[in-house]
Amino acid sequence: MSDEKGGKLSDTLLRLLRGTGRPFSVNALLKELPKDAKKANVEKVLGKLVDSEFVMEKTFGKKTLYWAKQSKVDSAKLLEQRNQLSEQIILLDKQLAATEETARKLEAELKQFTSKGKQDPDQKLSGPELDEAIKEQEKRVESLSAQRDRMAAAGGPKKSSKSKAEYEKAWRQRKRIVLDIMGAVLENSETLTKKDIIEQIGLETDEDAGVALPS
The missing domain is CATH 1.10.10.10 (Winged helix-like DNA-binding domain superfamily/Winged helix DNA-binding domain)
Incomplete structure (x- = not known):
């Protein structure tokens, strides 16, 4: 050949x-x-x-x-990437929640300024200081709204969740492959047990790696 x-x-x-x-x-x-x-x-x-x-x-x-052969190095990297994505999702969720909460408060304050002007015309609500305060609030609302929109456009937590789901899917596929292999071996052997195969192959289980994927 x-x-x-x-x-x-x-x-x-x-x-x-x-x-x-x-x-x-x-x-x-x-x-x-x-x-x-x-x-x-x-x-x-x-x-x-x-x-x-x-x-x-x-x-x-x-x-x-x-x-x-399933690479242990690849599995370790897969677990590390999944954990990093989990942390990223938590951080993005907190940032998005804080941004939305601040935007809601500023919008409420802006409405309050406007409604006061309508309810009490005797107050000098058209003065430079109040006008400047309203403009400042409007800028902050616009800035936070833009930040929120950018996070949404970039995917934010949803995008990270999708990536995390893909890594979990790959991990489950690897696990299924290994279980299929062990099943085929056990079918052709009357003496070997699942534990024997794991020890002979040198397989690292989820328990050994301290991994517990969500159901």
Whole structure:
């Protein structure tokens, strides 16, 4: 097998294993590959992928299964990004609430100035000082309203919540892939337990990482 063909087969196998997230035996992989794929070549490429730590390999009895390796580094980064987004959402929520509350108060004060002028014409409400105060209040209302609009336009808490949801979705997909792999292994073994598989693979569970995703 030439290096070019070996490279193409390697790419094909990686896409298949990563795309499905399932464990495969060599025979099962051959069913998914073009008819001209040879078992010896597939085994050789899988061996290289295992050596390069792109693929995990485990033999259970007479059956050897292969699946794409899930990076612990990527999982750690995923958790870190999720936590950062959670903090960002809390901060943005507080900022938005404070801005809206201040804007409401200023709008109420402005209405109060205006209504006083209408109710008590004897007061010198048209004087320079009062006019200046009203203009200042109007500017503050406009500034805070603009700030609120900018936050809304940029997505604010909603945008961060969406990003957080995407990270949580990716995390759940990873977890589902791992559970599917363990399920397939357990189906082909009468002696192994879920705990045995976790220990043999060196898998970090949500409990080990101190993670509890919302339901």
